[in-house]
Amino acid sequence: LAKTTQPISMDSYEGQEVNITCSHNNIATNDYITWYQQFPSQGPRFIIQGYKTKVTNEVASLFIPADRKSSTLSLPRVSLSDTAVYYCLVTDKLIFGTGTRLQVFP
């Protein structure tokens, strides 16, 4: 079962780059790595997905090493509105895990 491990919480300041790492040692060959963002009392929202190496979109970058046992979500120049919970999902059995609570301070 492809479970993930993430830090429970992280703090940052506006304008800084934030990197959140997720461990997924039992990832299967066919699995992708997907990250979601969730604000309080809202449903999660897709941020980015990747299989290997690096993926970048207008919101974030995702770095995946060759062994694919971990991945890092990178948020450039965070703002207060990036305060949320971030989930790393390995699409095996749709297990979200507990996520990382990011708090961005002024």
Next chain:
Amino acid sequence: DADVTQTPRNRITKTGKRIMLECSQTKGHDRMYWYRQDPGLGLRLIYYSFDVKDINKGEISDGYSVSRQAQAKFSLSLESAIPNQTALYFCATSDGGLNAEQYFGPGTRLTVT
């Protein structure tokens, strides 16, 4: 996401009552999911459906049942509600395979007293 709606948005019920949570989507997706979220915890999968004739148990299906009435509708039932089913419930939809992006509804806050 307005394309995925959930009713009711809030519900308070008593122990032992039967309750149904409904989810509708206009995205034309084949796949639908029900999750629950408890304070401080992540989302846990209850049931999922890949098409109208397909129903699968998730991580925590005990105490719940589902019905996929149509491609656009997926209902979650608690046959006899108990207090530890108090949680925030989310419906989600996706197209394609398991790796497809999921679109979540606004959630239903259920309280069982």
